Amino acid sequence: MAVKQLTSIEELNNFVGQPGKHLLFKHSTTCPISAKAHEEFQSYVAENEASAAIVHVIEDRPVSNQIAEDFSIKHESPQIFLIEDGEVKWNTSHWKITKDAIKEAIGA
Numbered sequence: 001m002a003v004k005q006l007t008s009i010e011e012l013n014n015f016v017g018q019p020g021k022h023l024l025f026k027h028s029t030t031c032p033i034s035a036k037a038h039e040e041f042q043s044y045v046a047e048n049e050a051s052a053a054i055v056h057v058i059e060d061r062p063v064s065n066q067i068a069e070d071f072s073i074k075h076e077s078p079q080i081f082l083i084e085d086g087e088v089k090w091n092t093s094h095w096k097i098t099k100d101a102i103k104e105a106i107g108a
Helices: 009-016 032-048 061-071 099-106
Strands: 021-027 052-056 079-084 087-093
Touching: 009 021, 009 061, 021 032, 021 061, 021 099, 032 052, 032 099, 052 061, 079 099, 087 099
Parallel strands: 021 052
Antiparallel strands: 021 079, 079 087
């Protein structure tokens, strides 16, 4: 399953509004920590048919800011969220973003 890149608030709202569990990853294309977290995220998604989306925080700052506002969670980058039925059930950032941490959060 391909990771969808969200570039508008409308796309974000549509993604978050879907029923079920979804992963949302905030990625900085200029940060080496984010690059490593992105590898872990992509590796998990590739192996687990997960519904997943990515927001590039520099290129699509309004979308990134909306996530922080909607969920009242301070912006960090890289950052990952597990959203279930429109609510954040889990989130973490930086070096804590690993394939194993995602697997544990989803319960798969």
